[in-house]
Amino acid sequence: xxxxxxxxxxxxxxxxxxxxxxxxxxxxxxxxxxxxxxxxxxxxxxxxxxxxxxxxxxxxxxxxxxxxxxxxxxxxxxxxxxxxxxxxxxxxxxxxxxxxxxxxxxxxxxxxxxxxxxxxxxxxxxxxxxxxxxxxxxxxxxxxxxxxxxxxxxxxxxxxxxxxxxxxxxxxxxxxxxxxxxxxxxxxxxxxxxxxxxxxxxxx
Numbered sequence: 203x204x205x206x207x208x209x210x211x212x213x214x215x216x217x218x219x220x221x222x223x224x225x226x227x228x229x230x231x232x233x234x235x236x237x238x239x240x241x242x243x244x245x246x247x248x249x250x251x252x253x254x255x256x257x258x259x260x261x262x263x264x265x266x267x268x269x270x271x272x273x274x275x276x277x278x279x280x281x282x283x284x285x286x287x288x289x290x291x292x293x294x295x296x297x298x299x300x301x302x303x304x305x306x307x308x309x310x311x312x313x314x315x316x317x318x319x320x321x322x323x324x325x326x327x328x329x330x331x332x333x334x335x336x337x338x339x340x341x342x343x344x345x346x347x348x349x350x351x352x353x354x355x356x357x358x359x360x361x362x363x364x365x366x367x368x369x370x371x372x373x374x375x376x377x378x379x380x381x382x383x384x385x386x387x388x389x390x391x392x393x394x395x396x397x398x399x400x401x402x403x404x405x406x
Contacts, residue, residue, distance in 0.1 A: 220246075221384020228382055229260040230291060232279040232321045232329075233271035235301075240312065240321050241267045242294045242304035244283065246382035247350070256357035258332060261350045267300050269337075269351050276334040278355060279315055281323035285378035285390040317359045327366040327377045331359035 205212045212218060220226075229248030233241045245268070247261035258280060262269040272278050283291045293308040305312040311324035315331045322329040332355030339347035366376045378390040 216385055218384065220382075221387075224383040225381030225389055226383075228283045228291065228380055229258065230281040230283050230294070230323060230326070231260060231268050232281060232315075232323070233268050233277075234275060234320050235267075235271045236274045237301070239301040240303055240305065241271055241300075242281075242308070242310070242321070242323070243268050244291050244295050248280070251354070257335070257354060258330065258357060259352055259354045261352045263350050265351070269353070270300070272334055272353055273337065275319060277315075277318035277320050278332050278334070278353070279318070279320045279322035280330045280332065281326035282328040282377065283380040284327050285380055287323070287325060288380055288388070288390075291380070313361075315359065322361065326361075327363045328372065329361040330357045331361075332357050 203212075207219075210217065226246045227248055229245040231241075231243055231245055231248075235241070243266070245260040245262065247263070249259060251257050251259050260280075268278070287310075290308045290310050294304040294310070296304075296307075298304060298307070304310075305321065305323075312321045313324035313329075314321055315329075318331050318333060320331070322331075334353060334355050336352070336354040338352055340350060340352055341347050362372065366373055368376065374391045374394045381389050381391070383389055
């Protein structure tokens with residue numbers, strides 16, 4: 203099948219776009235507003251975009267509490283979502299009113315970042331402390347901005363649970379990082395395999 207996205211005439215029960223672009227890591231974004239209130243929300247439009255300097259991005263579809271906070275403070279954290287935290291991550295996605303503490307009603311312990319004024323999930327196997335470098339609305343082919351706001355942050359600090367380190371490596375079988383698929387589907391990284399990137403000239 204083929205369809206043009208301008209008409210979105212796929213004829214399927216649900217839009218397949220996010221199922222095609224998957225798996226997507228989940229950015230569990232922790233922020234604090236100027237009023238002192240905290241927010242924790244999962245974003246599936248999230249990824250690393252650079253290693254030097256270390257940078258990550260997430261996109262907010264519409265103006266949400268997380269976006270408000272990062273606009274005010276220019277900092278955020280991301281907590282790694284492992285399989286064991288799936289249900290609590292899902293609870294934190296509820297559309298609670300501004301100022302409601304997602305850590306509290308999700309049953310999560312809140313930890314404070316060391317270099318920035320933002321909280322992260324204490325139970326997470328890893329967390330990143332980030333300072334915002336850019337916030338912008340991507341433009342479409344017509345030159346007009348869409349409904350998403352992209353936030354790019356430079357990682358200034360990294361927390362790692364030493365219990366998840368095996369032989370000096372973050373053990374994926376222990377962490378079982380959760381990924382967002384399409385529709386209502388998720389997957390974890392409990393089953394992994396290794397593969398080395400080939401070098402040129404290719405070995406026979």
